[in-house]
Amino acid sequence: xxxxxxEGHGPVRYGPPLPDDGLPVLPELxxxxxxxxxxxxxxxxxxxxxxxxxxxxxxxxxxxxxxxxHAVAGPGAPALLLALTFALGGDVLVPRPCAAWxxxxxxxxxxxVFHVATPAECGGVPDPYALLExxxxxxxxxxxxxxxxxxxxxxxxxxxxxxxxxxETVEAxxxxxxxxxxxxxxxxxxxxxxxxxxxxxxxxxxxxxxxxTDLAGAHLPPGWPAAVARFPAHDAGNGLHARVLDxxxxxxxxxxxxxxxxxxxxxxxxxxxxxxxEAAVRLHARVAAAAHAAAVRAxxxxxxxxxxxxxxxxxxxxxxxxSARGVGDAQDLEDFLAARxxxxxxxxxxxxxxxxxLRVRLSTGPLLAGTDEERAECVGSPAxxxxxxxxxxxxxxxxxxxxxxxxxxxWESPR
Numbered sequence: 412x413x414x415x416x417x418e419g420h421g422p423v424r425y426g427p428p429l430p431d432d433g434l435p436v437l438p439e440l441x442x443x444x445x446x447x448x449x450x451x452x453x454x455x456x457x458x459x460x461x462x463x464x465x466x467x468x469x470x471x472x473x474x475x476x477x478x479x480x481h482a483v484a485g486p487g488a489p490a491l492l493l494a495l496t497f498a499l500g501g502d503v504l505v506p507r508p509c510a511a512w513x514x515x516x517x518x519x520x521x522x523x524v525f526h527v528a529t530p531a532e533c534g535g536v537p538d539p540y541a542l543l544e545x546x547x548x549x550x551x552x553x554x555x556x557x558x559x560x561x562x563x564x565x566x567x568x569x570x571x572x573x574x575x576x577x578x579e580t581v582e583a584x585x586x587x588x589x590x591x592x593x594x595x596x597x598x599x600x601x602x603x604x605x606x607x608x609x610x611x612x613x614x615x616x617x618x619x620x621x622x623x624t625d626l627a628g629a630h631l632p633p634g635w636p637a638a639v640a641r642f643p644a645h646d647a648g649n650g651l652h653a654r655v656l657d658x659x660x661x662x663x664x665x666x667x668x669x670x671x672x673x674x675x676x677x678x679x680x681x682x683x684x685x686x687x688x689e690a691a692v693r694l695h696a697r698v699a700a701a702a703h704a705a706a707v708r709a710x711x712x713x714x715x716x717x718x719x720x721x722x723x724x725x726x727x728x729x730x731x732x733x734s735a736r737g738v739g740d741a742q743d744l745e746d747f748l749a750a751r752x753x754x755x756x757x758x759x760x761x762x763x764x765x766x767x768x769l770r771v772r773l774s775t776g777p778l779l780a781g782t783d784e785e786r787a788e789c790v791g792s793p794a795x796x797x798x799x800x801x802x803x804x805x806x807x808x809x810x811x812x813x814x815x816x817x818x819x820x821x822w823e824s825p826r
Contacts, residue, residue, distance in 0.1 A: 433776030458484025501557025508762035534568025732818025
Protein backbone atom coordinates (compact mmCIF):
# COMPACT_ATOMS: atom_id res chain seq x y z
CA UNK A 412 0.00 0.00 0.00
CA UNK A 413 2.91 2.35 0.64
CA UNK A 414 3.72 2.50 -3.09
CA UNK A 415 0.23 3.43 -4.21
CA UNK A 416 -0.48 5.95 -1.47
CA UNK A 417 -0.66 9.44 -3.09
CA GLU A 418 1.01 10.84 0.02
CA GLY A 419 3.95 8.47 -0.43
CA HIS A 420 7.10 8.82 -2.50
CA GLY A 421 5.69 9.79 -5.90
CA PRO A 422 8.07 10.01 -8.87
CA VAL A 423 7.30 13.68 -9.56
CA ARG A 424 6.27 15.33 -6.29
CA TYR A 425 9.27 13.81 -4.53
CA GLY A 426 11.65 13.99 -7.47
CA PRO A 427 15.18 15.12 -6.61
CA PRO A 428 16.16 18.70 -7.52
CA LEU A 429 19.41 19.72 -9.17
CA PRO A 430 22.28 18.99 -6.75
CA ASP A 431 23.19 22.05 -4.70
CA ASP A 432 26.84 23.11 -4.44
CA GLY A 433 26.61 23.29 -0.64
CA LEU A 434 28.49 26.62 -0.61
CA PRO A 435 27.58 30.16 0.43
CA VAL A 436 26.35 32.51 -2.30
CA LEU A 437 29.20 34.30 -4.04
CA PRO A 438 29.35 37.79 -2.39
CA GLU A 439 29.60 39.60 -5.74
CA LEU A 440 26.47 37.82 -6.97
CA UNK A 441 24.65 38.64 -3.74
CA UNK A 442 25.63 42.28 -4.18
CA UNK A 443 24.18 42.40 -7.71
CA UNK A 444 20.91 40.84 -6.54
CA UNK A 445 20.74 43.12 -3.52
CA UNK A 446 21.29 46.21 -5.64
CA UNK A 447 18.39 45.14 -7.87
CA UNK A 448 16.00 44.35 -5.01
CA UNK A 449 13.90 47.45 -5.74
CA UNK A 450 13.40 46.43 -9.37
CA UNK A 451 9.68 45.61 -9.44
CA UNK A 452 9.34 44.57 -13.06
CA UNK A 453 10.25 41.17 -14.48
CA UNK A 454 12.15 40.53 -17.69
CA UNK A 455 10.17 40.42 -20.94
CA UNK A 456 9.03 36.95 -21.94
CA UNK A 457 12.07 35.18 -23.39
CA UNK A 458 14.50 37.58 -21.73
CA UNK A 459 15.58 41.16 -22.29
CA UNK A 460 18.23 42.24 -24.77
CA UNK A 461 21.03 42.62 -22.22
CA UNK A 462 20.44 39.15 -20.74
CA UNK A 463 20.29 37.50 -24.17
CA UNK A 464 23.45 39.28 -25.30
CA UNK A 465 25.23 37.99 -22.20
CA UNK A 466 24.02 34.48 -23.02
CA UNK A 467 25.29 34.82 -26.58
CA UNK A 468 28.69 35.90 -25.28
CA UNK A 469 28.74 32.86 -22.99
CA UNK A 470 28.01 30.47 -25.87
CA UNK A 471 30.42 32.26 -28.19
CA UNK A 472 33.29 31.62 -25.78
CA UNK A 473 32.42 27.92 -26.05
CA UNK A 474 32.51 27.73 -29.82
CA UNK A 475 28.78 28.25 -30.37
CA UNK A 476 28.35 31.70 -31.98
CA UNK A 477 24.80 32.91 -31.37
CA UNK A 478 22.69 35.98 -32.10
CA UNK A 479 20.15 37.28 -29.57
CA UNK A 480 17.23 36.52 -31.90
CA HIS A 481 18.15 32.83 -31.66
CA ALA A 482 18.09 32.72 -27.85
CA VAL A 483 15.53 32.81 -25.05
CA ALA A 484 15.69 32.93 -21.27
CA GLY A 485 13.26 31.43 -18.81
CA PRO A 486 12.80 30.80 -15.08
CA GLY A 487 14.73 27.53 -15.05
CA ALA A 488 15.40 24.78 -17.58
CA PRO A 489 12.15 22.88 -16.81
CA ALA A 490 10.04 25.74 -18.18
CA LEU A 491 12.14 25.81 -21.35
CA LEU A 492 11.96 22.04 -21.84
CA LEU A 493 8.20 22.09 -21.31
CA ALA A 494 7.87 24.79 -23.98
CA LEU A 495 10.16 22.92 -26.39
CA THR A 496 8.31 19.63 -25.90
CA PHE A 497 4.99 21.31 -26.62
CA ALA A 498 6.32 23.21 -29.62
CA LEU A 499 7.99 20.20 -31.27
CA GLY A 500 5.13 17.75 -30.75
CA GLY A 501 5.41 14.00 -31.13
CA ASP A 502 6.92 11.36 -28.88
CA VAL A 503 10.01 11.93 -26.74
CA LEU A 504 13.16 9.80 -26.46
CA VAL A 505 15.51 10.01 -23.48
CA PRO A 506 18.48 7.93 -22.29
CA ARG A 507 18.11 5.48 -19.40
CA PRO A 508 18.85 6.79 -16.80
CA CYS A 509 18.31 10.51 -17.36
CA ALA A 510 17.82 13.70 -15.37
CA ALA A 511 14.79 13.32 -13.10
CA TRP A 512 13.00 16.37 -14.49
CA UNK A 513 13.04 15.48 -18.21
CA UNK A 514 10.27 12.90 -18.54
CA UNK A 515 7.57 14.47 -16.30
CA UNK A 516 7.18 17.46 -18.61
CA UNK A 517 6.45 15.28 -21.62
CA UNK A 518 3.98 13.19 -19.62
CA UNK A 519 2.32 16.35 -18.36
CA UNK A 520 1.59 17.16 -22.01
CA UNK A 521 0.35 13.64 -22.68
CA UNK A 522 3.39 12.76 -24.77
CA UNK A 523 4.78 9.21 -24.64
CA VAL A 524 8.35 8.96 -23.32
CA PHE A 525 10.66 6.14 -24.42
CA HIS A 526 13.86 5.37 -22.54
CA VAL A 527 16.85 4.18 -24.57
CA ALA A 528 19.81 2.24 -23.16
CA THR A 529 23.15 4.06 -22.93
CA PRO A 530 26.54 2.73 -24.09
CA ALA A 531 29.05 1.17 -21.72
CA GLU A 532 31.33 4.19 -21.85
CA CYS A 533 28.97 6.79 -20.43
CA GLY A 534 25.48 7.89 -19.54
CA GLY A 535 23.47 10.82 -20.84
CA VAL A 536 23.62 9.77 -24.50
CA PRO A 537 21.67 6.85 -26.01
CA ASP A 538 23.52 3.98 -27.62
CA PRO A 539 23.12 4.67 -31.38
CA TYR A 540 22.01 1.13 -32.25
CA ALA A 541 19.53 1.05 -29.37
CA LEU A 542 18.26 4.45 -30.52
CA LEU A 543 17.65 3.23 -34.08
CA GLU A 544 15.88 0.11 -32.83
CA UNK A 545 13.70 2.14 -30.46
CA UNK A 546 12.71 4.59 -33.19
CA UNK A 547 11.86 1.68 -35.53
CA UNK A 548 9.78 -0.07 -32.89
CA UNK A 549 7.90 3.11 -31.89
CA UNK A 550 7.04 3.87 -35.52
CA UNK A 551 5.96 0.29 -36.17
CA UNK A 552 3.56 0.63 -33.26
CA UNK A 553 2.10 3.84 -34.67
CA UNK A 554 4.14 6.32 -32.65
CA UNK A 555 5.70 9.55 -33.84
CA UNK A 556 9.18 10.08 -32.31
CA UNK A 557 10.39 13.64 -32.92
CA UNK A 558 12.47 14.76 -29.93
CA UNK A 559 15.60 13.31 -28.35
CA UNK A 560 16.82 14.86 -25.09
CA UNK A 561 20.41 14.12 -24.14
CA UNK A 562 23.23 15.46 -22.01
CA UNK A 563 26.95 15.24 -22.75
CA UNK A 564 27.88 16.13 -19.15
CA UNK A 565 25.26 14.03 -17.47
CA UNK A 566 23.04 14.02 -14.42
CA UNK A 567 22.68 11.42 -12.94
CA UNK A 568 25.64 9.38 -14.19
CA UNK A 569 28.23 12.19 -13.73
CA UNK A 570 29.97 11.08 -16.93
CA UNK A 571 31.05 12.97 -20.05
CA UNK A 572 30.24 11.33 -23.37
CA UNK A 573 33.34 10.79 -25.57
CA UNK A 574 33.09 12.76 -28.84
CA UNK A 575 33.16 9.60 -30.97
CA UNK A 576 30.24 8.08 -29.05
CA UNK A 577 28.29 11.33 -29.25
CA UNK A 578 28.98 11.60 -32.98
CA GLU A 579 27.50 8.16 -33.67
CA THR A 580 24.38 8.98 -31.68
CA VAL A 581 23.96 12.37 -33.35
CA GLU A 582 24.33 10.76 -36.79
CA ALA A 583 21.71 8.16 -35.93
CA UNK A 584 19.30 10.82 -34.62
CA UNK A 585 19.86 13.00 -37.68
CA UNK A 586 19.16 10.12 -40.03
CA UNK A 587 15.82 9.56 -38.30
CA UNK A 588 14.87 13.24 -38.49
CA UNK A 589 14.85 13.80 -34.73
CA UNK A 590 15.30 17.20 -33.17
CA UNK A 591 17.84 17.14 -30.33
CA UNK A 592 17.67 19.10 -27.10
CA UNK A 593 21.11 19.17 -25.52
CA UNK A 594 20.93 19.82 -21.78
CA UNK A 595 24.28 21.49 -21.07
CA UNK A 596 23.59 22.48 -17.49
CA UNK A 597 26.73 20.70 -16.23
CA UNK A 598 29.18 21.45 -19.03
CA UNK A 599 31.13 23.95 -16.89
CA UNK A 600 31.59 21.45 -14.05
CA UNK A 601 33.94 18.97 -15.77
CA UNK A 602 36.35 17.73 -13.11
CA UNK A 603 39.44 17.44 -15.33
CA UNK A 604 38.88 19.93 -18.16
CA UNK A 605 42.39 19.50 -19.59
CA UNK A 606 41.94 15.73 -19.81
CA UNK A 607 38.27 15.54 -20.81
CA UNK A 608 37.03 16.54 -24.25
CA UNK A 609 33.48 17.91 -24.14
CA UNK A 610 31.80 18.62 -27.46
CA UNK A 611 28.28 19.98 -27.82
CA UNK A 612 25.92 18.22 -30.24
CA UNK A 613 25.22 21.71 -31.59
CA UNK A 614 28.77 21.77 -32.96
CA UNK A 615 28.13 18.52 -34.85
CA UNK A 616 24.57 19.13 -36.04
CA UNK A 617 23.81 22.86 -35.69
CA UNK A 618 20.61 22.74 -37.75
CA UNK A 619 18.86 20.16 -35.54
CA UNK A 620 20.03 20.94 -32.00
CA UNK A 621 18.61 23.29 -29.37
CA UNK A 622 20.88 23.86 -26.36
CA UNK A 623 19.40 24.39 -22.90
CA THR A 624 21.51 25.52 -19.94
CA ASP A 625 20.21 25.93 -16.41
CA LEU A 626 22.44 28.44 -14.65
CA ALA A 627 21.97 26.56 -11.37
CA GLY A 628 24.46 24.05 -12.74
CA ALA A 629 27.51 26.22 -12.19
CA HIS A 630 26.71 29.92 -11.99
CA LEU A 631 23.69 30.66 -9.80
CA PRO A 632 22.20 29.23 -6.60
CA PRO A 633 19.31 26.82 -7.32
CA GLY A 634 16.91 29.20 -5.57
CA TRP A 635 17.51 31.86 -8.23
CA PRO A 636 15.79 30.22 -11.23
CA ALA A 637 17.20 31.22 -14.61
CA ALA A 638 18.06 29.28 -17.75
CA VAL A 639 18.85 30.04 -21.38
CA ALA A 640 18.23 28.22 -24.65
CA ARG A 641 19.98 28.50 -28.01
CA PHE A 642 18.07 27.68 -31.20
CA PRO A 643 19.26 26.67 -34.69
CA ALA A 644 19.84 29.69 -36.93
CA HIS A 645 17.54 28.87 -39.87
CA ASP A 646 13.86 29.13 -40.79
CA ALA A 647 12.83 26.00 -38.89
CA GLY A 648 14.78 27.22 -35.87
CA ASN A 649 13.08 30.61 -36.11
CA GLY A 650 9.68 28.93 -36.16
CA LEU A 651 10.57 26.82 -33.10
CA HIS A 652 11.84 29.94 -31.32
CA ALA A 653 8.54 31.70 -32.00
CA ARG A 654 6.43 28.75 -30.78
CA VAL A 655 8.51 28.48 -27.60
CA LEU A 656 7.94 32.19 -26.92
CA ASP A 657 4.21 31.60 -27.36
CA UNK A 658 4.26 28.85 -24.75
CA UNK A 659 6.35 30.88 -22.31
CA UNK A 660 3.92 33.77 -22.76
CA UNK A 661 0.94 31.54 -22.02
CA UNK A 662 2.70 30.24 -18.91
CA UNK A 663 3.78 33.70 -17.76
CA UNK A 664 7.27 32.18 -17.53
CA UNK A 665 9.44 35.25 -17.02
CA UNK A 666 12.75 35.57 -15.22
CA UNK A 667 12.40 37.75 -12.12
CA UNK A 668 14.01 41.15 -12.62
CA UNK A 669 16.66 40.95 -9.87
CA UNK A 670 17.53 37.36 -10.84
CA UNK A 671 17.90 38.42 -14.48
CA UNK A 672 20.53 40.99 -13.48
CA UNK A 673 22.39 38.36 -11.45
CA UNK A 674 22.18 35.94 -14.40
CA UNK A 675 23.48 38.58 -16.77
CA UNK A 676 26.42 39.24 -14.43
CA UNK A 677 27.19 35.53 -14.10
CA UNK A 678 26.96 34.87 -17.86
CA UNK A 679 29.49 37.65 -18.42
CA UNK A 680 31.94 35.50 -16.43
CA UNK A 681 33.83 38.22 -14.57
CA UNK A 682 36.85 37.14 -12.53
CA UNK A 683 34.95 36.49 -9.24
CA UNK A 684 32.44 34.20 -10.97
CA UNK A 685 35.12 32.32 -12.90
CA UNK A 686 37.23 31.86 -9.78
CA UNK A 687 34.26 30.56 -7.75
CA UNK A 688 33.20 28.12 -10.50
CA GLU A 689 36.73 26.74 -10.78
CA ALA A 690 37.10 26.43 -7.01
CA ALA A 691 33.71 24.74 -6.64
CA VAL A 692 34.50 22.27 -9.42
CA ARG A 693 37.83 21.33 -7.80
CA LEU A 694 36.14 20.90 -4.43
CA HIS A 695 33.31 18.72 -5.67
CA ALA A 696 35.68 16.67 -7.83
CA ARG A 697 37.71 15.78 -4.72
CA VAL A 698 34.65 14.94 -2.66
CA ALA A 699 33.10 12.90 -5.49
CA ALA A 700 36.35 10.95 -5.96
CA ALA A 701 36.46 10.14 -2.25
CA ALA A 702 32.82 9.04 -2.22
CA HIS A 703 33.39 6.95 -5.35
CA ALA A 704 36.39 5.24 -3.75
CA ALA A 705 34.33 4.40 -0.64
CA ALA A 706 31.53 2.88 -2.72
CA VAL A 707 33.80 0.85 -4.99
CA ARG A 708 35.93 -0.38 -2.08
CA ALA A 709 32.75 -1.75 -0.51
CA UNK A 710 31.96 -3.73 -3.66
CA UNK A 711 29.47 -1.41 -5.37
CA UNK A 712 29.74 -0.47 -9.05
CA UNK A 713 30.09 3.12 -10.26
CA UNK A 714 31.70 4.90 -13.15
CA UNK A 715 34.31 7.43 -11.96
CA UNK A 716 32.55 10.82 -11.73
CA UNK A 717 33.72 13.24 -14.41
CA UNK A 718 31.36 16.20 -13.99
CA UNK A 719 28.76 17.69 -11.70
CA UNK A 720 28.17 17.26 -7.98
CA UNK A 721 27.04 13.68 -7.74
CA UNK A 722 27.77 10.06 -8.56
CA UNK A 723 25.58 7.16 -9.60
CA UNK A 724 26.08 3.90 -7.72
CA UNK A 725 24.89 0.39 -8.46
CA UNK A 726 24.57 -1.60 -5.23
CA UNK A 727 23.47 -4.76 -7.00
CA UNK A 728 26.60 -6.70 -5.89
CA UNK A 729 25.51 -6.07 -2.28
CA UNK A 730 21.94 -7.25 -2.82
CA UNK A 731 22.14 -10.21 -0.42
CA UNK A 732 23.03 -8.04 2.55
CA UNK A 733 20.51 -5.38 1.57
CA SER A 734 17.77 -7.98 1.18
CA ALA A 735 18.42 -9.12 4.74
CA ARG A 736 17.63 -5.54 5.79
CA GLY A 737 14.39 -5.45 3.82
CA VAL A 738 15.78 -3.61 0.79
CA GLY A 739 14.40 -5.16 -2.37
CA ASP A 740 14.22 -2.35 -4.90
CA ALA A 741 15.30 1.22 -5.60
CA GLN A 742 12.58 2.79 -3.43
CA ASP A 743 13.58 0.64 -0.48
CA LEU A 744 17.21 1.56 -1.13
CA GLU A 745 16.36 5.26 -1.23
CA ASP A 746 14.56 5.06 2.11
CA PHE A 747 17.27 2.93 3.70
CA LEU A 748 20.28 5.01 2.60
CA ALA A 749 18.60 8.35 3.27
CA ALA A 750 18.05 7.24 6.86
CA ARG A 751 21.51 5.73 7.29
CA UNK A 752 23.42 8.56 5.63
CA UNK A 753 21.28 11.43 6.88
CA UNK A 754 21.14 12.93 3.38
CA UNK A 755 18.98 12.57 0.25
CA UNK A 756 19.70 9.38 -1.66
CA UNK A 757 17.24 9.26 -4.59
CA UNK A 758 16.86 5.82 -6.13
CA UNK A 759 17.48 5.09 -9.77
CA UNK A 760 13.74 4.89 -10.47
CA UNK A 761 13.64 8.68 -10.09
CA UNK A 762 15.85 8.85 -13.20
CA UNK A 763 13.94 6.38 -15.34
CA UNK A 764 15.99 3.37 -14.29
CA UNK A 765 14.41 0.02 -13.43
CA UNK A 766 12.72 -0.04 -10.03
CA UNK A 767 14.19 -3.46 -9.36
CA UNK A 768 17.77 -2.27 -9.90
CA LEU A 769 19.53 -1.21 -6.69
CA ARG A 770 20.89 2.08 -8.00
CA VAL A 771 21.12 5.44 -6.29
CA ARG A 772 22.41 8.94 -6.94
CA LEU A 773 24.38 10.57 -4.15
CA SER A 774 25.23 14.27 -4.21
CA THR A 775 28.42 15.81 -2.90
CA GLY A 776 26.82 19.02 -1.58
CA PRO A 777 25.40 17.44 1.61
CA LEU A 778 28.89 16.15 2.46
CA LEU A 779 29.98 19.79 2.78
CA ALA A 780 27.12 20.73 5.09
CA GLY A 781 28.03 22.82 8.10
CA THR A 782 27.92 26.39 9.31
CA ASP A 783 28.30 29.25 6.85
CA GLU A 784 31.87 29.67 8.04
CA GLU A 785 32.66 25.97 7.55
CA ARG A 786 31.17 25.92 4.07
CA ALA A 787 33.06 29.07 3.09
CA GLU A 788 36.28 27.51 4.37
CA CYS A 789 35.81 24.62 1.94
CA VAL A 790 36.17 26.90 -1.09
CA GLY A 791 39.65 28.14 -0.35
CA SER A 792 41.12 25.19 1.56
CA PRO A 793 44.07 23.41 -0.11
CA ALA A 794 42.96 20.21 1.66
CA UNK A 795 39.16 20.37 1.97
CA UNK A 796 38.79 16.66 2.70
CA UNK A 797 40.77 17.17 5.89
CA UNK A 798 38.48 19.84 7.26
CA UNK A 799 36.78 18.37 10.35
CA UNK A 800 33.16 18.56 9.16
CA UNK A 801 33.98 17.17 5.70
CA UNK A 802 36.22 14.47 7.16
CA UNK A 803 33.43 13.37 9.52
CA UNK A 804 30.92 13.21 6.67
CA UNK A 805 33.21 11.09 4.49
CA UNK A 806 34.07 8.76 7.37
CA UNK A 807 30.36 8.26 8.01
CA UNK A 808 29.77 7.54 4.32
CA UNK A 809 32.61 5.02 4.27
CA UNK A 810 31.30 3.35 7.42
CA UNK A 811 27.84 2.91 5.92
CA UNK A 812 29.25 1.35 2.75
CA UNK A 813 31.63 -0.87 4.69
CA UNK A 814 28.71 -2.12 6.79
CA UNK A 815 26.82 -2.98 3.60
CA UNK A 816 29.84 -4.91 2.32
CA UNK A 817 30.12 -6.82 5.58
CA UNK A 818 26.39 -7.62 5.49
CA UNK A 819 26.67 -8.87 1.91
CA UNK A 820 29.57 -11.13 2.82
CA UNK A 821 27.72 -12.45 5.86
CA TRP A 822 24.63 -13.36 3.84
CA GLU A 823 26.42 -14.45 0.68
CA SER A 824 25.31 -17.93 -0.45
CA PRO A 825 28.04 -20.59 -0.02
CA ARG A 826 29.62 -21.67 -3.28
